[in-house]
Amino acid sequence: xxxxxxxxxxxxxxxxxxxxxxxxxxxxxxxxxxxxxxxxxxxxxxxxxxxxxxxxxxxxxxxxxxxxxxxxxxxxxxxxxxxxxxxxxxxxxxxxxxxxxxxxxxxxxxxxxxxxxxxxxxxxxxxxxxxxxxxxxxxxxxxxxxxxxxxxxxxxxxxxxxxxxxxxxxxxxxxxxxxxxxxxxxxxxxxxxxxxxxxxxxxxxxxxxxxxxxxxxxxxxxxxxxxxxxxxxxxxxxxxxxxxxxxxxxxxxxxxxxxxxxxxxxxxxxxxxxxxxxxxxxxxxxxxxxxxxxxxxxxxxxxxxxxxxxxxxxxxxxxxxxxxxxxxxxxxxxxxxxxxxxxxxxxxxxxxxxxxxxxxxxxxxxxxxxxxxxxxxxxxxxxxxxxxxxxxxxxxxxxxxxxxxxxxxxxxxxxxxxxxxxxxxxxxxxxxxxxxxxxxxx
Amino acid sequence: xxxxxxxxxxxxxxxxxxxxxxxxxxxxxxxxxxxxxxxxxxxxxxxxxxxxxxxxxxxxxxxxxxxxxxxxxxxxxxxxxxxxxxxxxxxxxxxxxxxxxxxxxxxxxxxxxxxxxxxxxxxxxxxxxxxxxxxxxxxxxxxxxxxxxxxxxxxxxxxxxxxxxxxxxxxxxxxxxxxxxxxxxxxxxxxxxxxxxxxxxxxxxxxxxxxxxxxxxxxxxx
Numbered sequence: 132x133x134x135x136x137x138x139x140x141x142x143x144x145x146x147x148x149x150x151x152x153x154x155x156x157x158x159x160x161x162x163x164x165x166x167x168x169x170x171x172x173x174x175x176x177x178x179x180x181x182x183x184x185x186x187x188x189x190x191x192x193x194x195x196x197x198x199x200x201x202x203x204x205x206x207x208x209x210x211x212x213x214x215x216x217x218x219x220x221x222x223x224x225x226x227x228x229x230x231x232x233x234x235x236x237x238x239x240x241x242x243x244x245x246x247x248x249x250x251x252x253x254x255x256x257x258x259x260x261x262x263x264x265x266x267x268x269x270x271x272x273x274x275x276x277x278x279x280x281x282x283x284x285x286x287x288x289x290x291x292x293x294x295x296x297x298x299x300x301x302x303x304x305x306x307x308x309x310x311x312x313x314x315x316x317x318x319x320x321x322x323x324x325x326x327x328x329x330x331x332x333x334x335x336x337x338x339x340x341x342x343x344x345x346x347x348x349x350x351x352x353x354x355x356x357x358x359x360x361x362x363x364x365x366x367x368x369x370x371x372x373x374x375x376x377x378x379x380x381x382x383x384x385x386x387x388x389x390x391x392x393x394x395x396x397x398x399x400x401x402x403x404x405x406x407x408x409x410x411x412x413x414x415x416x417x418x419x420x421x422x423x424x425x426x427x428x429x430x431x432x433x434x435x436x437x438x439x440x441x442x443x444x445x446x447x448x449x450x451x452x453x454x455x456x457x458x459x460x461x462x463x464x465x466x467x468x469x470x471x472x473x474x475x476x477x478x479x480x481x482x483x484x485x486x487x488x489x490x491x492x493x494x495x496x497x498x499x500x501x502x503x504x505x506x507x508x509x510x511x512x513x514x515x516x517x518x519x520x521x522x523x524x525x526x527x528x529x530x531x532x533x534x535x536x537x538x539x540x541x542x543x544x545x546x547x548x549x550x551x552x553x554x555x556x557x558x559x560x561x562x563x564x565x566x567x568x569x570x571x572x573x
Numbered sequence: 574x575x576x577x578x579x580x581x582x583x584x585x586x587x588x589x590x591x592x593x594x595x596x597x598x599x600x601x602x603x604x605x606x607x608x609x610x611x612x613x614x615x616x617x618x619x620x621x622x623x624x625x626x627x628x629x630x631x632x633x634x635x636x637x638x639x640x641x642x643x644x645x646x647x648x649x650x651x652x653x654x655x656x657x658x659x660x661x662x663x664x665x666x667x668x669x670x671x672x673x674x675x676x677x678x679x680x681x682x683x684x685x686x687x688x689x690x691x692x693x694x695x696x697x698x699x700x701x702x703x704x705x706x707x708x709x710x711x712x713x714x715x716x717x718x719x720x721x722x723x724x725x726x727x728x729x730x731x732x733x734x735x736x737x738x739x740x741x742x743x744x745x746x747x748x749x750x751x752x753x754x755x756x757x758x759x760x761x762x763x764x765x766x767x768x769x770x771x772x773x774x775x776x777x778x779x780x781x782x783x784x785x786x787x788x789x790x791x792x793x794x795x
Contacts, residue, residue, distance in 0.1 A: 134670060137666060137669055137670060141655065141658065141666055144657075144658070144662070145655070145657045145658070148657050148695075149657070404653065404654065404655055404656060405649060405651050405652065405653040405654075406653045406654065406655065408624060408627070408629030408630065408647075408649060408653065409629065409647065409649070409653040409667075409711070410670070411628075411629055412627050412628035412629045412645070412647060413628055414667075414670040414671065415670060572629070572630060572631075573590055
């Protein structure tokens with residue numbers, strides 16, 4: 132049997148005899164994946180926003196002939212933020228110390244400007260600094276958008292009442308003053324009762340055209356108010372917790388922990404056992420020793436990764452989750468697990484060679500794994516240097532490989548690219564580990 | 574006719590660890606039938622010299638020459654084996670790595686010869702003496718012609734010591750040789766035909782055991 136395979140078999144045997152270690156190695160990354168998921172879900176949670184009313188908003192406001200319950204309207208519009216009513220001073224203080232992420236102020240005269248319908252009243256927004264502020268700004272913009280939509284509906288309804296009055300005539304009011312309108316229909320009747328003449332015919336033609344035009348006002352007003360309308364169809368996608376993204380991250384995170392810790396710990400353990408010298412005197416080269424640890428990481432990554440994928444798939448299948456599980460893609464996923472496990476194993480072996488002692492190596496690997504994972508979680512569009520750095524480590528490539536292998540309609544291009552990245556990184560880290568393994572002889 | 578060549582030779586071989594020079598460049602030859610004792614205080618460089626001769630360490634200067642095809646067994650001072658594997662599993666693994674024809678049979682033979690427990694208990698749980706016996710047993714795998722033993726009897730009981738030296742004698746009679754580091758002068762008297770004394774990483778004496786005895790007596794009486 133090949134010498135690398137002999138050492139690999141020995142390591143698997145040793146691992147089997149350490150069920151507690153194996154259990155922790157599996158449970159720990161899954162727990163971390165869950166925690167990361169909870170942190171990530173914070174992205175859709177409600178930030179706390181102060182609401183300062185300097186206009187003493189009344190309980191209800193009549194706009195465009197429609198009565199608005201102010202508190203109810205604000206609650207409806209602020210679904211994505213948690214609005215807390217504060218005085219101006221208190222809001223300033225809480226914004227300064229970070230207890231609220233934004234302050235929305237209704238300035239004096241807001242409602243009267245709104246009622247006047249001559250110019251747009253303004254809401255004032257103050258934001259905290261930092262990366263969350265852009266998200267809060269979007270959510271406050273969404274709040275204003277929702278308010279505007281409710282007002283638009285009221286204004287359109289009001290305008291349509293005027294149009295109806297012009298068409299059919301009757302009693303109404305304008306800026307609070309009662310008015311009586313003859314209406315186009317009655318005007319046409321009066322004109323027809325008059326003696327025929329060229330002028331009468333011209334007026335009748337005009338009234339006919341005007342009536343046709345005004346009859347389409349409803350649609351025209353609506354389309355002017357919303358040139359593009361977003362229609363939300365009933366939910367069809369998976370929940371976030373079962374998404375392809377979560378599956379890819381959970382797999383990558385788990386095997387990153389396992390591969391790094393196993394390779395680092397098992398290589399350094401060879402020195403702790405005092406066998407490196409015995410092996411290196413012609414039985415097993417240092418390069419073979421390093422590759423046996425890479426192989427161990429790859430084999431364990433494939434076994435555990437496939438087990439997770441199958442468990443995830445069964446949940447999808449049993450729950451009849453939309454989209455189903457792409458079982459046919461498991462062989463491609465296995466290839467990705469092998470490459471990612473090997474690449475991460477090579478990095479782990481490098482850490483093991485540098486740390487030299489199993490306990491130190493495990494601690495170093497544990498300390499290194501978190502930044503690697505979190506670097507891979509930061510969107511490169513948000514912090515480009517994090518993306519560049521992450522590209523030099525296997526985690527992000529593993530995530531992209533798994534995601535593409537499982538769910539892309541045509542995964543080959545992405546899989547080939549990320550596969551080459553993983554092989555190249557594995558070769559570099561493996562080469563460095565081989566050089567560093569000389570330290571194990573001392 | 575080609576001149577006879579030693580089984581093993583250190584040609585100006587020395588070793589440094591970082592800035593520390595553990596062994597100055599040494600010249601040493603080992604011939605068939607030799608039982609060379611390495612003596613000297615702790616830290617003199619005996620273990621480093623044995624590791625260099627075994628090929629477990631690379632020489633920082635000079636080189637170690639081996640007769641072509643020579644098989645060498647090495648038992649370091651601290652047992653070198655896998656603690657989570659049993660004695661049998663350790664022996665089978667190293668037998669495979671040494672290229673033994675029948676690893677299972679070789680392991681069984683050595684378990685009996687060294688009186689080692691054959692059950693599945695991890696070797697880390699064995700007594701100090703049993704771990705050392707396993708260490709020595711592993712060094713004899715692959716049919717070595719030269720044995721390099723670093724303080725081999727330190728944890729052995731008298732019966733096991735006797736058995737070990739009997740094996741060594743048989744090896745020498747078969748044309749092999751042994752180099753062993755020891756602090757025990759009785760063993761030097763009993764086993765060695767040549768002695769190399771080291772101090773502060775240098776060989777300060779090499780010669781036959783009789784020459785060493787005389788030099789030792791002279792140094793004591795000086």
